[in-house]
Amino acid sequence: MFRKINERIIETAIRVSGFAVIAFVILIFLFLLKDSLSLFRVYPLKAFLTSTQWLPISEPPTFGIIPLLMGSILVMVGAIVICVPIGVATALFIAEVAPGYLKMILKSLVEILASIPSVVLGFIGIVWLGPFLKTTLHLNTGMCGLTGAILLAFMALPTIISISEDAIIGIPRSYKEAAYGLGATRWQTMWRIVLPAASSGIIAAVMLGIGRVIGETMVVMMVTGNAPIIPHSILQPLRTLTATIAGEMGETVGGSDHYYALFAVGLVLFVITFMLNFVADISLRKSRK
């Protein structure tokens, strides 16, 4: 009898835990929405989405998300252009070319990179990469979009490499054997057969990489110069969605319009990453079939 009750309690706890996971996503969405709506009661949604100025402490304030969105997109595109080709090439090398012992070493190095905290990379950006880029490219400041893009590319590499590698390894042997049987070299097989066959896995890797880059906060806050203006080039200081929240939250008064505006920015981030992950999940499923 006692055992039966015990079992009931445990099984309820298991079900509740399963439910809690859904509840957290819904709660996060609702709490962001609740505070965002407080902004839109006094500040029109249309202005938030279309105004080209982010001037939260001027009188009257303007909360235009465009400059921040542009900052995020510019850094993201820069990072993706750098890290996707490099990441896929590295994944090919690890999965298909490197001998066993080298494979082990390379994979552990990539794991080490994945575990370096972002604040440490931001620090490296301040003391080394920023000044280095400033002198080599003759910039006004090293704290600019490019510094952020390079560091973010570096941070997204482990995600891109490991997921692409899984996709490459997961290709049925028979595909490759058929190509070899027709006289193709290993490289021809990799280029014409393996890469196209792994494409949906690689697309998922790119999506998750983009998600990682868009959501990264500390690195961009530390090295991109924190200028909330529409950037005309990646060599200018700029500011991303994430850095705006992290940088301004401490200075706002709870319950002010500015405070609620930061939640609206958070809601935009939530929606963007939600969609990216959704698409990535679909292509991962496709690649596993």
Place this chain on the structure above:
Amino acid sequence: MNAAGIRQKIAFTILGLITLLVVAPIVLIIYYVISRGWSAMSWEFLTAAPRNGMKEGGIFPAIVGTVLLIVGTMLFSLPVGILSAVYLVEYAKDNLFTRLIKLSVVNLSGIPSIVYGLFGFTLFVVFLGFGTSILAGSLTLAIMSLPVIITATKEALEAVPMTYREISLSLGATRWQTVRYCVLPYAIPGILTGTVLSLSRAAGETAPILFTVAAFYLPRLPRSVFDQVMALPYHLYVISTQVPNMPAKLSFATGLVLIGLVCLMNLVSIVLRAHYRKKKQW
């Protein structure tokens, strides 16, 4: 050698060079941090509180804060994470509810850390009234760590052969008894590996603790779970951006301690995995 062979040689060389371009900076960064930070490393640095506007002294309160946050995160995320993975693998039928849970796990893993920070602030700090505290910070980090723990536990449970469950059920054991005595014990190594890994991530995160727990400067130890604490990643952020004329070697040494802590946790997870893999019998 024919043209295709030469092309292959060139292609492989290029792939190798690109790989070198990826791994060389990793080694360089680690070397750079160690070589610049080592000179400031001392017993005092590890065990004293910061002094003189953080430009002297040590980082002891930040180390304690980070360790407390790791423990707090584990207390909250481990039970919920393991139980929900048990639900997904052992109990769930293939219905809408199950698909929703899976979708939620995917989405939790993609939410930016700063959004977790915002959420933690509005729910735990403001709405539930915990204030900026260890409790609020641990809860925030715990929700963020859930997806990794769930995914790792799920994989570990799925790897236990179906026959174990069938034999146990055929002997008249209930579902929970089967899970408790015939499945979980064999899945523990995988669960531990995933847990330690996710906690090492949590230890290095800055954005979620910015508004939920981290103290700018607090040279004493916390007295209760409702106290603020300093934390290593936030401390590194503060001294490298907010403190003028900060001696660089102290920043490097702080970074070194942080990397060391995270790598130590990763090492523990690798050793655990290797140890249990040797004992595995199926």
